[in-house]
Amino acid sequence: MELDSYDIKLLGLLQKNSKTPQRQLSEAVNLSASAVNRRIAQYEASGLITATVAVVDPVKAGRPITLAVEVKVESERLDLLDEIKQRFSACSQVQQAYYITGDFDFLLIFNVQDMVEYEKLTRELFFSSSNIKAFRTIVVMQTLKASLAVPLSL
Amino acid sequence: MELDSYDIKLLGLLQKNSKTPQRQLSEAVNLSASAVNRRIAQYEASGLITATVAVVDPVKAGRPITLAVEVKVESERLDLLDEIKQRFSACSQVQQAYYITGDFDFLLIFNVQDMVEYEKLTRELFFSSSNIKAFRTIVVMQTLKASLAVPLSL
DNA sequence: CCTGAAAATCGTGAGAT
């Protein structure tokens, strides 16, 4: 999967605004509209572009609280780890879940309406499992930047 | 900005796949295509939907390394904080930047090609500023989930 | 692989309920 300079420009534009008309994209990169169309179709077919989604403002949607949570497990037995990964991934309030190195084993990013909702979640996700040794909640005071954009160049 | 059950369903669908034709959305929520069109236009005009973007697979794009970094500042003077916030936000390798409570002041999520790139970034972002007291790098071994979807219900 | 034009699909706005 080699990316040429057209791909890099197109993916950059699509990561900013995927609603840009292909005709306009074609002007921006000096290609025909159908060439742009073919390339985009291929990004999607190959899984390079995994999805195209609307980004919703959490505050305007009435869910203003973001939390980062570090989680430490008791046992690293593979089957137990998999069960926990599954649980974290399946939780809709978990926006991001990372399996990490260091003192803790997981880093989770939550979006919730209020701390009451978070308190309920901690019970479901952490206390109901005997395999969670500890977790540390970090309150986000301000989100400076939130994107999934992969920086591409050259 | 009150969301009714149509809004919640539509936003849920759009956060999963914004390329879904409005005609198909209209069938899913039992509304006409033009009603769907009008609602979507309003989400965008009001800023509820801030953008619609293509999500790129970092691994397939040749940038497989994700890092979480906790940063502690020396001084919390407002002008110095603002300068740092600006710097973090402007960095294209920083996917997410949170100003947080706790021992550290910032939590950053990086995407890089390799550790060489990250090492360069630490110099530019952390060592070149006299106001960074410490930072701790957490290597992500596995990304279980990565989205910006805001969970909506009721 | 590209271009350019034709064909199919989609988004959009007007008018009516």
Added chain:
DNA sequence: ATCTCACGATTTTCAGG
């Protein structure tokens, strides 16, 4: 607020280079 219908724009396909 909503729907239907018609128009214009966009996406998609296909022939030819």
